[in-house]
Amino acid sequence: MRLHSAAPSPFVRKVRIAALELGLFDQIKIIETHVAPGKTDTQYGETVNPLRKIPALELDDGTVLMDSYVICEYLDSLAGNHALIPAAGDARWNVLTGHSVANGMMEAAVLIRYETFLRPEEHRWSGWIDEQWVKIHTGLGWFNQRLPESESSLEGITLACALGYLDFRNPDVDWRGDYSRLAMWHDSASQRDAFSLTDPNG
Ligand SMILES: N[C@@H](CCC(=O)N[C@@H](CS)C(=O)NCC(=O)O)C(=O)O
Structure with missing residues (x-):
């Protein structure tokens, strides 16, 4: 899995903490991605996240997940024990x-x-x-x-x-x-x- 990231982003940090807490961080490669209003990264927008926001998680089959909530829910489902989000x-x-x-x-x-x-x-x-x-x-x-x-x-x-x-x-x-x-x-x-x-x- 590839996580489009920038260190200062609190939304990226949320996903990184979630992955560490769930023991999944080793499966994630960090891709430094710069997205700031006014500095359009058109390629990232066209190929990864149409909203040009980080984080976005690219799965090994090419599927892209966003935003940070969806990525965390996905990681929670991979870990399989509802550690992040209680089941009911x-x-x-x-x-x-x-x-x-x-x-x-x-x-x-x-x-x-x-x-x-x-x-x-x-x-x-x-x-x-x-x-x-x-x-x-x-x-x-x-x-x-x-x-x-x-x-x-x-x-x-x-x-x-x-x-x-x-x-x-x-x-x-x-x-x-x-x-x-x-x-x-x-x-x-x-x-x-x-x-x-x-x-x-x-
Ligand atoms: N709802 C998004 C918000 C993510 C977000 O706003 N990320 C900022 C960086 S901290 C960003 O990508 N900003 C670029 C922009 O708004 O164009 C999420 O939860 O992932």
Whole structure:
């Protein structure tokens, strides 16, 4: 399997942690792929992912899977024991909902990055950036009240990726001061090998 990746991407990190936790990482070859708005990689778009986003996973028979959620669900099915996503019941819906919220926080943080780093200064929209920050902070508060039951579920993995990306791109944002339960949860999750090996903060 070939995983189209870039080290700073929190969505790629989610897949890498999932593969490490499931013991499947040795079967994956990392392909460095650069996708940034404004720097169109037409070949990648035409041959791999029409949305030109990473991650995308190419299987040995040529099938391409995307996006990060689908890839994680696929890896979970290969491992065969529902370690990432519970098979049924409340546990399943809780993990999937937590994943959606953490993923949305990651999307907001990546959009802020594009808006502040890539978009020409005269075209930036500060009100829109503020709205993304509100989503991130409301999400942090939501998780501070409702910590994931498992660090290594898809919810726990995605939340750790969202928090790690905030530290990586916005080290000046002191989320730990406002969300102390979440900070303790993140300290504990970060001890896991799969999380520390992929930490963008080194
Ligand atoms: N829904 C996608 C989001 C992936 C995503 O936004 N990746 C970013 C890199 S962190 C990307 O490829 N950006 C390029 C673009 O938006 O054109 C997933 O879960 O895989």
